[in-house]
Amino acid sequence: MKYNISDTAQNAKASEVREILKLTQTPEVISFAGGLPAPDLFPVEDIKNVTAKVLEEDALVALQYTTTEGNDDLRRAIIDQRLKPFNMEASLENIMITSGSQQGLELTSKMFINKGDTVIVENPTYLTAISPFKSYGVNLATVNTDDDGIIIEDLIETIESNKNVKFIYLIPDFQNPTGRCMSVERRKQVVEIAEKYNIPIVEDSPYGELVLEGEKLPTIKSFDKNGYVIYLGSFSKVFCPGFRIGWIVADSALVEKYVILKQGVDLQTSTIDQMIVARYMQEYNLDNHIEKIKDLYRNRRRCMLDAMEKYFPENIKYTKPRGGLFIWVMLPETEDSKEILQRAIEEKVAFVPGQPFHAHGEVRNAFRLNYSNMPEDRIEEGIKRLGVILKEIL
Amino acid sequence: MKYNISDTAQNAKASEVREILKLTQTPEVISFAGGLPAPDLFPVEDIKNVTAKVLEEDALVALQYTTTEGNDDLRRAIIDQRLKPFNMEASLENIMITSGSQQGLELTSKMFINKGDTVIVENPTYLTAISPFKSYGVNLATVNTDDDGIIIEDLIETIESNKNVKFIYLIPDFQNPTGRCMSVERRKQVVEIAEKYNIPIVEDSPYGELVLEGEKLPTIKSFDKNGYVIYLGSFSKVFCPGFRIGWIVADSALVEKYVILKQGVDLQTSTIDQMIVARYMQEYNLDNHIEKIKDLYRNRRRCMLDAMEKYFPENIKYTKPRGGLFIWVMLPETEDSKEILQRAIEEKVAFVPGQPFHAHGEVRNAFRLNYSNMPEDRIEEGIKRLGVILKEIL
Numbered sequence: 001m002k003y004n005i006s007d008t009a010q011n012a013k014a015s016e017v018r019e020i021l022k023l024t025q026t027p028e029v030i031s032f033a034g035g036l037p038a039p040d041l042f043p044v045e046d047i048k049n050v051t052a053k054v055l056e057e058d059a060l061v062a063l064q065y066t067t068t069e070g071n072d073d074l075r076r077a078i079i080d081q082r083l084k085p086f087n088m089e090a091s092l093e094n095i096m097i098t099s100g101s102q103q104g105l106e107l108t109s110k111m112f113i114n115k116g117d118t119v120i121v122e123n124p125t126y127l128t129a130i131s132p133f134k135s136y137g138v139n140l141a142t143v144n145t146d147d148d149g150i151i152i153e154d155l156i157e158t159i160e161s162n163k164n165v166k167f168i169y170l171i172p173d174f175q176n177p178t179g180r181c182m183s184v185e186r187r188k189q190v191v192e193i194a195e196k197y198n199i200p201i202v203e204d205s206p207y208g209e210l211v212l213e214g215e216k217l218p219t220i221k222s223f224d225k226n227g228y229v230i231y232l233g234s235f236s237k238v239f240c241p242g243f244r245i246g247w248i249v250a251d252s253a254l255v256e257k258y259v260i261l262k263q264g265v266d267l268q269t270s271t272i273d274q275m276i277v278a279r280y281m282q283e284y285n286l287d288n289h290i291e292k293i294k295d296l297y298r299n300r301r302r303c304m305l306d307a308m309e310k311y312f313p314e315n316i317k318y319t320k321p322r323g324g325l326f327i328w329v330m331l332p333e334t335e336d337s338k339e340i341l342q343r344a345i346e347e348k349v350a351f352v353p354g355q356p357f358h359a360h361g362e363v364r365n366a367f368r369l370n371y372s373n374m375p376e377d378r379i380e381e382g383i384k385r386l387g388v389i390l391k392e393i394l
Numbered sequence: 395m396k397y398n399i400s401d402t403a404q405n406a407k408a409s410e411v412r413e414i415l416k417l418t419q420t421p422e423v424i425s426f427a428g429g430l431p432a433p434d435l436f437p438v439e440d441i442k443n444v445t446a447k448v449l450e451e452d453a454l455v456a457l458q459y460t461t462t463e464g465n466d467d468l469r470r471a472i473i474d475q476r477l478k479p480f481n482m483e484a485s486l487e488n489i490m491i492t493s494g495s496q497q498g499l500e501l502t503s504k505m506f507i508n509k510g511d512t513v514i515v516e517n518p519t520y521l522t523a524i525s526p527f528k529s530y531g532v533n534l535a536t537v538n539t540d541d542d543g544i545i546i547e548d549l550i551e552t553i554e555s556n557k558n559v560k561f562i563y564l565i566p567d568f569q570n571p572t573g574r575c576m577s578v579e580r581r582k583q584v585v586e587i588a589e590k591y592n593i594p595i596v597e598d599s600p601y602g603e604l605v606l607e608g609e610k611l612p613t614i615k616s617f618d619k620n621g622y623v624i625y626l627g628s629f630s631k632v633f634c635p636g637f638r639i640g641w642i643v644a645d646s647a648l649v650e651k652y653v654i655l656k657q658g659v660d661l662q663t664s665t666i667d668q669m670i671v672a673r674y675m676q677e678y679n680l681d682n683h684i685e686k687i688k689d690l691y692r693n694r695r696r697c698m699l700d701a702m703e704k705y706f707p708e709n710i711k712y713t714k715p716r717g718g719l720f721i722w723v724m725l726p727e728t729e730d731s732k733e734i735l736q737r738a739i740e741e742k743v744a745f746v747p748g749q750p751f752h753a754h755g756e757v758r759n760a761f762r763l764n765y766s767n768m769p770e771d772r773i774e775e776g777i778k779r780l781g782v783i784l785k786e787i788l
Contacts, residue, residue, distance in 0.1 A: 008504055012654045013654070036459055044457070064635060114402075228395050263525065268494075273664050
């Protein structure tokens with residue numbers, strides 16, 4: 001049959017880049033493309049242990065339906081261990097469990113966007129945030145960023161020159177794709193701007209705890225006294241992504257609405273997965289686990305930066321992130337990173353071209369490298385190969 | 395702050411009935427309200443066993459990200475065990491795993507509905523299907539049903555008198571809330587109608603295998619030779635709901651689009667949960683497990699129908715379903731089941747009033763009883779109490 005699908009479905013195209021990268025999912029390719037955490041660090045023995053206990057002591061609850069807002073023990077553990085230590089105040093009515101923080105982006109779109117409304121995003125921004133926003137018919141307004149994050153003057157101008165700005169989407173820590181952090185000063189300023197213009201901020205923080213060098217900066221949420229910041233957290237980068245568990249922290253009235261919207265979307269997040277993660281947080285020390293991840297990533301990042309220094313031609317700029325998973329490479333303006341990717345794949349090395357991280361696709365001369373998922377010898381070898389290609393081309 | 399939320403969020407109201415029923419979630423209340431499967435039958439030992447194996451043999455895969463379309467072993471097991479035996483042809487490219495079949499409803503809404511488009515639903519229908527449809531600004535057209543399901547003449551008239559009908563949503567087996575089955579003749583007719591008017595059918599079948607008496611009827615999908623039927627399946631009622639795993643079967647071009655839409659919504663369904671269910675299906679016999687569920691539900695249904703015969707006043711009609719989880723009770727037209735629920739709660743017995751199952755809320759004199767989640771002595775006692783109330787009121 002010929003399907004008469006919605007405008008949203010018609011506009012939802014398979015990512016060209018994803019199709020290219022499918023070709024790279026073989027062991028012989030050195031891939032800096034994904035955003036996968038290092039599986040070698042998954043706390044497998046501890047997870048086996050708590051999973052067995054959950055099924056031994058509480059199977060009939062773990063396998064049954066549960067509430068939409070999520071498991072109470074898990075929500076309490078998040079409040080005590082992942083919010084309070086970072087000066088974010090929350091009680092149970094301020095937090096809802098999501099099926100990964102991607103669902104937080106989807107539900108936030110459903111919560112705020114009428115067709116034609118504006119959402120402000122950083123330029124560049126997380127590419128898979130763009131698709132849920134677009135699926136609600138949004139007008140995406142981009143604001144440029146520099147080494148201190150979103151540029152405040154441009155943000156204000158963008159707010160003032162657009163109607164119905166529904167929220168400002170920010171990744172302040174080790175931003176995807178640039179790896180940059182927003183300065184503390186600007187974090188305070190965006191909260192003031194949110195209050196002044198009555199526009200909420202969506203603070204997406206999947207990497208915020210992966211500080212590899214220097215101090216962790218205060219979250220935007222920690223400066224929010226009046227409910228202007230919606231905070232999205234995730235276990236995917238600090239524990240394991242396979243469970244698909246994230247959370248939303250917001251004003252209680254808003255969380256009530258989120259719960260109603262989530263009911264229609266998937267009723268609830270996996271009961272057993274929530275109980276396994278809650279039990280892990282009760283019985284083990286997630287902080288210690290995160291320290292191990294940081295030790296490994298610190299070495300891999302060092303290794304990648306050293307290799308880039310050694311093998312990349314001199315006229316290439318790149319960020320030197322203090323944490324997170326990504327390095328952002330900027331080429332001379334005439335270059336197209338998609339073409340370079342084609343060459344790279346021939347040499348069995350892969351990355352993500354920069355274009356899809358720009359909501360309007362206008363920047364072609366940049367690409368993203370991931371260092372979390374490859375061992376050091378492969379990082380060195382992959383960067384060496386990339387260096388040869390870049391020297392050839394430039 | 396004062397939030398400037400979307401029309402969808404503004405219209406999404408907490409269900410009044412859900413709020414009332416929250417009061418009934420204490421052990422002393424005999425609840426016929428939910429749609430919960432009996433946890434006593436969850437195959438806990440088998441699940442412990444396969445979960446331990448998954449974590450022993452394949453933990454680094456189980457805890458990592460996976461593909462959006464879902465685990466291949468799980469999709470193959472569904473094709474071989476839950477589709478082929480019922481004459482539904484499918485290969486891997488026809489099936490996508492969903493985070494519960496509720497997500498199938500959400501994604502189907504995103505796939506087809508532009509604001510103002512029409513979706514046709516049975517009257518009454520599954521109440522939690524209504525909310526994802528509405529969240530995309532749908533015009534809901536209801537078609538009345540009788541003991542053989544949706545009334546074909548009314549369906550045709552509704553199609554012809556509405557513009558942009560995007561799909562027809564049907565629960566042909568042991569319908570929620572009525573417990574009725576659509577006749578084989580009408581199943582064939584709706585496929586012809588779908589072809590004639592080029593409108594897909596969404597066949598929602600969470601209870602189709604719970605045949606307690608007589609033969610299983612062929613699915614609508616089994617009559618579909620040209621991709622007009624989108625079939626939604628679920629493990630929640632035949633295995634355990636806590637894993638939140640369902641599936642969509644459709645034409646391959648449509649499944650490709652579903653995968654793109656799901657990426658934006660939650661990236662993927664829990665990797666570990668998919669692997670546990672796949673492994674269970676490989677190592678154990680889900681058919682045998684379903685037989686055990688049927689034996690238990692058969693007794694509970696018999697018990698409830700016997701008690702209704704014994705204790706209910708004579709001027710009350712109700713369905714006598716051959717399977718599934720629900721009995722539908724119809725009172726004289728002057729009665730309001732919400733008022734009766736208030737009285738019932740005082741006597742510590744609960745059910746779901748019929749009004750929210752009607753998309754336009756026009757029917758007040760009916761309610762739904764669930765028999766799967768209470769032991770027989772409690773069923774007998776609960777129906778006895780309800781009988782006293784009904785005799786008092788009528």
